Amino acid sequence: MKQHIISFLTTTFCVAVATTASGATFDLAAASDVFTPSFRGEGNTTYLGWDVFGSPGDTVLNDTTPDVGTGAGSFVTTNGEDHQSGSLNYYSGGGSVAEDVTFATDGVPGSGFTTVLVQATTLFGGWGADIEFGPIDGVAPTQVLQTTNAIGSGQLFVRYELPGNSATETFSIATAVGGNPTSLGLFVIDTLWSPTGFAPDTAIATPEPSSFAMVLCYAMACGFGRRQGGHDV
Numbered sequence: 001m002k003q004h005i006i007s008f009l010t011t012t013f014c015v016a017v018a019t020t021a022s023g024a025t026f027d028l029a030a031a032s033d034v035f036t037p038s039f040r041g042e043g044n045t046t047y048l049g050w051d052v053f054g055s056p057g058d059t060v061l062n063d064t065t066p067d068v069g070t071g072a073g074s075f076v077t078t079n080g081e082d083h084q085s086g087s088l089n090y091y092s093g094g095g096s097v098a099e100d101v102t103f104a105t106d107g108v109p110g111s112g113f114t115t116v117l118v119q120a121t122t123l124f125g126g127w128g129a130d131i132e133f134g135p136i137d138g139v140a141p142t143q144v145l146q147t148t149n150a151i152g153s154g155q156l157f158v159r160y161e162l163p164g165n166s167a168t169e170t171f172s173i174a175t176a177v178g179g180n181p182t183s184l185g186l187f188v189i190d191t192l193w194s195p196t197g198f199a200p201d202t203a204i205a206t207p208e209p210s211s212f213a214m215v216l217c218y219a220m221a222c223g224f225g226r227r228q229g230g231h232d233v
């Protein structure tokens with residue numbers, strides 16, 4: 001009977017460990033697409049992005065018409081290279097990532113708190129290189145998480161916490177010159193302005209499949225079993 005209770009408790013603990021991380025914490029390793037932030041569609045938010053990069057025949061990207069969401073913005077290549085793929089996605093090829101991304105916010109300029117979330121996925125396959133996200137008005141991102149998701153695509157999540165607000169903001173993205181190519185199938189930005197604080201949304205990338213929890217559970221089961229056996233003798 002005692003062994004059954006211990007077994008039940010161990011199982012319950014293991015299930016609990018395996019199902020943590022919910023709410024506004026997004027697990028990129030378990031994802032197959034970008035996430036919908038907790039605040040999208042609410043007041044004082046903007047949402048925009050690019051599923052199509054530039055227009056057919058573009059050489060250097062200068063896309064001022066986001067095709068995802070409703071906010072205004074631009075995605076502009078700054079190193080003179082052609083980063084448009086044949087399918088109108090993004091591909092840095094033999095060059096390097098060098099873009100300025102501009103987006104509108106919906107706040108009261110000069111006051112409050114502005115949360116900026118940037119998400120992207122590759123067209124297919126993992127990342128070729130780490131993308132550096134430059135500061136916005138001198139403020140570096142508080143989180144940059146770039147990993148491989150559940151369907152083997154590259155997925156990234158970047159969070160900025162900006163004091164105050166400006167109607168329009170810009171950040172740069174870059175990779176080292178001479179690195180592996182970077183592909184982008186989708187690139188989206190969500191912003192929230194609040195007079196009182198930042199949005200809770202953040203991201204993790206769990207090791208698969210919760211290896212630490214499984215090892216812990218195995219150790220607990222073995223330990224309890226051995227002790228139980230000792231008493232029985």
Ligand SMILES: [Ca+2]
Nearest residue numbers: 051052185186
């Ligand atoms: Ca696309």
Ligand SMILES: [Ca+2]
Nearest residue numbers: 054063065066
């Ligand atoms: Ca466009």
